[in-house]
Amino acid sequence: xxxxxxxxxxxxxxxxxxxxxxxxxxxxxxxxxxxxxxxxxxxxxxxxxxxxxxxxxxxxxxxxxxxxxxxxxxxxxxxxxxxxxxxxxxxxxxxxxxxxxxxxxxxxxxxxxxxxxxxxxxxxxxxxxxxxxxxxxxxxxxxxxxxxxxxxxxxxxxxxxxxxxxxxxxxxxxxxxxxxxxxxxxxxxxxxxxxxxxxxxxxxxxxxxxxxxxxxxxxxxxxxxxxxxxxxxxxxxxxxxxxxxxxxxxxxxxxxxxxxxxxxxxxxxxxxxxxxxxxxxxxxxxxxxxxxxxxxxxxxxxxxxxxxxxxxxxxxxxxxxxxxxxxxxxxxxxxxxxxxxxxxxxxxxxxxxxxxxxxxxxxxxxxxxxxxxxxxxxxxxxxxxxxxxxxxxxxxxxxxxxxxxxxxxxxxxxxxxxxxxxxxxxxxxxxxxxxxxxxxxxxxxxxxxxxxxxxxxxxxxxxxxxxxxxxxxxxxxxxxxxxxxxxxxxxxxxxxxxxxxxxxxxxxxxxxxxxxxxxxxxxxxxxxxxxxxxxxxxxxxxxxxxxxxxxxxxxxxxxxxxxxxxxxxxxxxxxxxxxxxxxxxxxxxxxxxxxxxxxxxxxxxxxxxxxxxxxxxxxxxxxxxxxxxxxxxxxxxxxxxxxxxxxxxxxxxxxxxxxxxxxxxxxxxxxxxxxxxxxxxxxxxxxxxxxxxxxxxxxxxxxxxxxxxxxxxxxxxxxxxxxxxxxxxxxxxxxxxx
Numbered sequence: 224x225x226x227x228x229x230x231x232x233x234x235x236x237x238x239x240x241x242x243x244x245x246x247x248x249x250x251x252x253x254x255x256x257x258x259x260x261x262x263x264x265x266x267x268x269x270x271x272x273x274x275x276x277x278x279x280x281x282x283x284x285x286x287x288x289x290x291x292x293x294x295x296x297x298x299x300x301x302x303x304x305x306x307x308x309x310x311x312x313x314x315x316x317x318x319x320x321x322x323x324x325x326x327x328x329x330x331x332x333x334x335x336x337x338x339x340x341x342x343x344x345x346x347x348x349x350x351x352x353x354x355x356x357x358x359x360x361x362x363x364x365x366x367x368x369x370x371x372x373x374x375x376x377x378x379x380x381x382x383x384x385x386x387x388x389x390x391x392x393x394x395x396x397x398x399x400x401x402x403x404x405x406x407x408x409x410x411x412x413x414x415x416x417x418x419x420x421x422x423x424x425x426x427x428x429x430x431x432x433x434x435x436x437x438x439x440x441x442x443x444x445x446x447x448x449x450x451x452x453x454x455x456x457x458x459x460x461x462x463x464x465x466x467x468x469x470x471x472x473x474x475x476x477x478x479x480x481x482x483x484x485x486x487x488x489x490x491x492x493x494x495x496x497x498x499x500x501x502x503x504x505x506x507x508x509x510x511x512x513x514x515x516x517x518x519x520x521x522x523x524x525x526x527x528x529x530x531x532x533x534x535x536x537x538x539x540x541x542x543x544x545x546x547x548x549x550x551x552x553x554x555x556x557x558x559x560x561x562x563x564x565x566x567x568x569x570x571x572x573x574x575x576x577x578x579x580x581x582x583x584x585x586x587x588x589x590x591x592x593x594x595x596x597x598x599x600x601x602x603x604x605x606x607x608x609x610x611x612x613x614x615x616x617x618x619x620x621x622x623x624x625x626x627x628x629x630x631x632x633x634x635x636x637x638x639x640x641x642x643x644x645x646x647x648x649x650x651x652x653x654x655x656x657x658x659x660x661x662x663x664x665x666x667x668x669x670x671x672x673x674x675x676x677x678x679x680x681x682x683x684x685x686x687x688x689x690x691x692x693x694x695x696x697x698x699x700x701x702x703x704x705x706x707x708x709x710x711x712x713x714x715x716x717x718x719x720x721x722x723x724x725x726x727x728x729x730x731x732x733x734x735x736x737x738x739x740x741x742x743x744x745x746x747x748x749x750x751x752x753x754x755x756x757x758x759x760x761x762x763x764x765x766x767x768x769x770x771x772x773x774x775x776x777x778x779x780x781x782x783x784x785x786x787x788x789x790x791x792x793x794x795x796x797x798x799x800x801x802x803x804x805x806x807x808x809x810x811x812x813x814x815x816x817x818x819x820x821x822x823x824x825x826x827x828x829x830x831x832x833x834x835x836x837x838x839x840x841x842x843x844x845x846x847x848x849x850x851x852x853x854x855x856x857x858x859x860x861x862x863x864x865x866x867x868x869x870x871x872x873x874x875x876x877x878x879x880x881x882x883x884x885x886x887x888x889x890x891x892x893x894x895x896x897x898x899x900x901x902x903x904x905x906x907x908x909x910x911x912x913x914x915x916x917x918x919x920x921x922x923x924x925x926x927x928x929x930x931x932x933x934x935x936x937x938x939x940x941x942x943x944x945x946x947x948x949x950x951x952x953x954x955x956x957x958x959x960x961x
Contacts, residue, residue, distance in 0.1 A: 305426045307355035307419070308336070308362065312411035316805035319413060322381070323362075325352070329387055329430055331403070332380035336362070355426075356419045384410060387434040391427050393420075403427070453477055611678045611753075618729040620909040623897035624660070627938020631656070652951050655943040659712035659901040660936035662926040664723035664736040665910045666714045667748045667761065670703035672906040674730055674752055676889060681754035681784055689788075690854055693823045693846055694867050696782060696790050697857055698888040701827065701842055704811050704861040705891045707797075708840075709902040711807040715932050715947075716744065718954050723926040725910070741954070745778075754785045761794075771800045792817040795829045810839075811861060822848055829861065845871070857888075864890040911936055 304327035310319040311333065322333040323344055334342040344362050354360055384403055394400035398417045401424060403410040414420035453474040460470045661669075680695035717738035725734040736748035739760075749758040759780035766773045776794040783789045795813035812831035818824050827844035842865065844857040856872040859865035866885035895905045913927045921928060931950060934943035 304352040305355060305423070306352045307359035307423075308415070309333075309423065310413040310415075312413070314805075316801070323359075324412075325380075326426055326430065327352075329385065329434065331384040331386060331427065333382050335381055355422045356415050358415050386427060386431045389431070391424065391431065393424065611675065611682050615729050615731050618727075620729075621912050622895060622905070622908065624899050624901075624903070624908060625937050627940075629938055629940060631938070631940050652948045655931065655935045655940060655947055657713055658715055658932075658935060658947075659710070659903070660715075660911055660932055661903075661907065662715040662717050662721070662723065662929065662932060663744075663746055663761075664717050664721065664738065664748075664926050665907075667736045667746060668723065668725050668734045668750075668910060669706055669904075669907050671730075671732060671734065671750055671757070672706065672892075672904065673699060673702040673889060674732055674750075676702065677755050677757070677782065678731065678753050681752075684784055684786055684788060685754075689822050690846065692784075692788070693790070693817070693819060693825055694855060694857070694888060697817055697825045697827060697844060697846070698865045700780075700792055700815060700817060701859070701861050701865050702889050702891075705863075706904045706907060707809055707811070708862040710809070712901055715926075715929070717746065717926065718929075718950060719957075720924055721926060721929070722922060722924045724921070756783045757781070770803055771798055772802060773798045789820045790817055815844075823854065825857075827857065858885075859888075862891065864888075 304325060306323065306325045308321050309324045311322045312318070313320050321336050323336055323342060324331060324333045326332075336342070336344075354363065384405055386403075388406060390404045392402050392404065394402070397413070399415070399420050400411070400413045401420060402412065412423075414423060456473060456477060457470055460473060465473075676695045676699040680692045680699070683689075683691040683695065719738055719741040722735070722737045725732065727734070731753045732750060734748065734750040736746060739745050739747050740762075743762055745760055745762045747758075747760045750756070757780070760778045762777040764775040764777055766775075774797045776797075779791055779793055781789065781791050792815055795811050795815050797809055797811050799807065799809045801807050810832045812829045815827040815829065816824070817827070823846050825844055825846045827842055830839075830841040830843070832839040840860040840862045842857070842859055842861050845853045846855040846857070847853055853871040855867050855869050857865060857867045865888045867888055868885050892905060895903070895908060899908075911927055911932070913933075918928070926932065929950075931943045931946035934940075934946055
């Protein structure tokens with residue numbers, strides 16, 4: 224059958240023509256090596272091989288007609304070979320990458336199209352082959368450079384698949400995808416269009432069918448009429464003059480030994496059959512699992528949130544060679560090893576699951592484009608609760624970071640590790656490429672982005688509603704983690720005695736933090752809001768696990784309201800994954816106990832993300848009174864929102880109707896209009912802002928005056944690196960760790 228996606232590159236013409244237009248008889252198709260040769264060497268070779276295999280397996284010569292008919296179909300489909308672009312699944316870090324595939328002589332080979340090992344594809348190199356896909360034709364016709372003799376010689380493929388020992392499977396969920404299983408490796412492939420996939424499947428299956436395969440039923444057929452002859456033994460013994468009685472005894476011994484050996488062979492054959500069946504089942508399960516994982520990865524990678532993070536990450540990895548597309552591709556080239564790294568997923572709870580129609584619940588977040596003090600709450604609450612924060616003055620703050628002065632140069636993690644082998648890690652200065660233009664002191668203040676939750680909690684307490692107070696406190700404790708999503712860079716480690724002071728009248732906050740210890744690193748902070756005070760200290764214990772690092776916070780956070788009610792809690796464990804290979808991401812997990820000194824306490828469970836978790840970042844919790852009775856149930860995600868329902872409620876198994884009764888406590892604010900590679904939130908972008916008036920009022924120890932951090936924010940990367948090295952060396956000298 225004719226396929227519009229297949230084109231035949233005729234050796235006598237430079238323009239691709241449709242296969243359906245070829246009018247040459249089967250035995251007069253031109254040889255691609257010499258157009259004057261009116262032979263079909265591909266056909267003769269395949270028929271001879273097919274007939275030899277049939278004769279070897281005892282097939283009658285009458286079936287040679289069938290072999291010839293099969294080969295006629297093969298040549299109509301495959302001809303001298305098939306070539307074209309297919310997308311190959313590499314790993315979770317790289318995803319799908321284009322490769323140039325060539326099907327010839329029963330072998331499917333593939334080559335790289337980018338990087339130092341790329342191949343040159345043109346009408347000369349693909350002469351005589353049938354090309355599948357418009358993208359493949361575009362690549363061939365776009366090559367205008369003259370092809371040297373070396374390019375026309377046989378190229379070394381990056382990988383090969385022998386169809387004789389492979390199986391072909393089509394994807395059930397994607398009409399453009401299929402896979403090839405070799406027995407030891409699974410090759411996941413995707414075509415540009417459905418027609419291209421159909422053409423490839425037809426060609427691959429036609430080539431595979433020319434290799435005969437003995438059915439398992441013939442291999443495992445039982446032989447029940449096996450017998451042994453002792454005639455030769457009798458004749459030999461008679462020639463040696465052995466008596467008749469001895470001959471009969473010898474024959475009996477031989478029969479007995481043969482029967483024993485036959486029983487053992489039957490047992491071994493049964494074991495072999497069971498083993499083959501088990502391997503067949505395991506193969507099918509493995510294929511289904513791999514297809515499921517690839518489906519999940521492809522679906523989740525198409526979501527907007529993931530695409531945004533990936534874009535920001537790629538911006539941070541650009542180099543000076545970005546102007547050359549080929550050099551960029553070479554820099555991003557990967558190995559084709561099936562390195563199954565973890566990939567994070569994004570599947571948010573539908574916002575329609577909660578009351579959001581304006582008459583019931585409004586999102587309480589910094590949702591306005593110009594201000595950061597827009598609040599929202601339930602309409603059935605007291606007007607004093609609704610108006611919390613509305614009296615704060617509006618202060619215009621910056622909405623983006625300064626444009627970088629110079630282009631950032633990427634750095635190889637492997638080369639950095641190699642250069643620092645055997646060195647004291649406490650004396651190794653990491654380049655600013657791994658930093659974001661904020662210090663750990665400013666990160667402490669970033670946890671107070673949603674401080675309006677504490678303002679509301681204070682007002683609820685004034686009204687005598689202690690339950691709503693602790694619910695808002697719990698939402699505040701979770702909200703501090705929302706800014707960590709997609710933040711792959713570490714903050715600057717403050718110098719000993721470094722401070723950060725923030726006066727935000729538009730939020731009703733006055734904040735101060737300081738690094739009070741260098742070994743171990745301890746940061747203390749204090750904040751005063753409207754009717755409440757918040758203070759704490761932070762120290763991290765880290766454990767390096769090779770591909771990940773685990774951070775265990777040590778310290779207690781304390782919140783005190785003006786009426787004397789106090790809440791205390793500690794942060795949960797944070798892990799950063801894929802440090803060496805793959806996409807960096809962080810996860811928070813563990814149990815957070817919010818202990819109150821009066822009526823209520825809260826217990827929040829941060830669920831650890833699994834490898835194939837389709838609903839990550841979940842947080843579940845309960846509020847209990849002094850008697851241990853559940854007063855409310857909380858649920859949500861630390862990177863999205865938190866909701867609650869009164870009383871005890873099991874979230875698992877609940878449908879949309881049950882979730883619609885939930886009330887919204889907190890929702891993450893919108894991302895900034897001008898995103899950066901650091902993935903800073905709107906609030907975080909304002910933390911390092913330095914105006915001329917503010918500069919005159921700050922102490923010299925303030926983080927905003929730190930030169931290396933300021934250089935990094937301005938995009939002066941060389942100056943930032945040299946200044947960071949100078950400051951860290953000076954600190955080691957003064958602290959006694961030089």
